[in-house]
Amino acid sequence: MKKSLLFIVNPAAGRTQSRGPLFDAVTAFSNAGYLVRVRTTAARGDATAIARDEGGDYDVVACCGGDGTLNETVSGLLQLERPPLLAYLPRGTTNDFASSLRISPRPAEAARAVERHQPRALDAGSWNDRCFVYVASFGAFTKSSYSASQAAKNALGHFAYILEGMKDLNTLRPYSLRLTADGEELDGEYLFGAVCNSTSIGGLMKLDPERVVLDDGKFEMLLIPMPKTAAELQELLLALLNQQYDAGGLIFRHVSHVSVEPEEDLPWSLDGEYAPSAGRVEIRNHQAALTILL
Known part of the structure; x- marks a missing residue:
């Protein structure tokens, strides 16, 4: 009996790229012995609905698009009692999670992971009643991950995020919040915070792959506190530049549960998608x- 595969494609992702590799990907799925059904998305939330409503009928659900498409697909799969195997064909701009897993940016090559059939367990995160695959972040440069237009992302890639981030520099400011991470109280003023399960954040900040285990039940949490003096600012910048996240006053932890209560409006980014401020945010590792097939 043939196996079945649901292929969810976001046609807006990587719009400037050729469609040829997508046909090659479908061929690779077929050659691996799968009956393939292709479903395309037309609006935000479509991938979630497709994965939730149809994914349970398939052995594998593969999605092709950027981090947002992956987030939506996973959001749908996690609503199933027994999620099928996941495959990811990155075709967006930054593709942080694909970089962490060393998934090829070429769709046909990434599709061959299904044929190799090397399953790997992955943790998933919940942010109140929403899910995220690899990062929940707030503060400096967070807005640029979801405010850059799709056209700019397609045309400029990483540079689109940098341009958007530069717009935020004049409003760079700390956020005062109550934060508890696995019982440790870390209340304070922070310029930026991220809870992630990835070696790359926004395509700009890198974490040591040896310190990131994707199925250990722990997130990597990085907090950038507001420097009080010019010397502290210099130390902080040097630590970030040299990716020394245990130095310069930075706070780096491996945690499974984070609770955040901001004292003011605090928007978030979940896998590059906007999440509005909430009076209390509970982040949990599942x-x-x-x-996922790699």
């Missing part, structure tokens, strides 16, 4: 909630 260990090995998914299995």
Whole structure:
């Protein structure tokens, strides 16, 4: 009996790229012995609805698009009692999670992971009642991940995020919040915070792959506190530049549960998608909630 595969494609992602590799990807799925059904998205939330409503009928659900498409697909799969295997064909701009997993940016090559059939367990995160695959962040440069237009992302890639981030420099300011991470109280003023399960954040900040285990039930949390003096600012910038996240006053932890209560409006980014401010945010790690083919 043939196996079945649902292929969710976001046609808006990588719009300037040739469509030829997508046909090659479908061929690779077929050659691996799968009956393939292709579903395209037309609006935000479509991938979630497709994965939730149809994914349970398939052995594998593969999605092709950027980090936002992956987030939506996973959001749908996690609503199923028994999620099928996941495959990811990155075709967006930054593709942080694909970089962490060393997934090829070429769709046909990434599709061959299904044929190799090497499953790997992955943690997933919940942000109140929403999910995220690899990062929930707030503060400096967070807005640029979701405010850059799709056209700019397609045309400029990483530079689009940098341009958007530069617009935020004149409003760079700390956020005062109550924060508890696995019982440790870390109340304070922070310029930026991220809870992630990835070696790359926004395509700009890199974490040591040896310190990131994607199925250990722990997130990597990085907090950038507001420097009080010019010397502290210099130390902080040097630590970030040299990717020394245990130095310069930076706070780096491996955590499974984070609770955040901001004292003011605090928008978030979940896998590059906007999340509005909430009076209280509960972030939890769901260990090995998914299995991806690599």
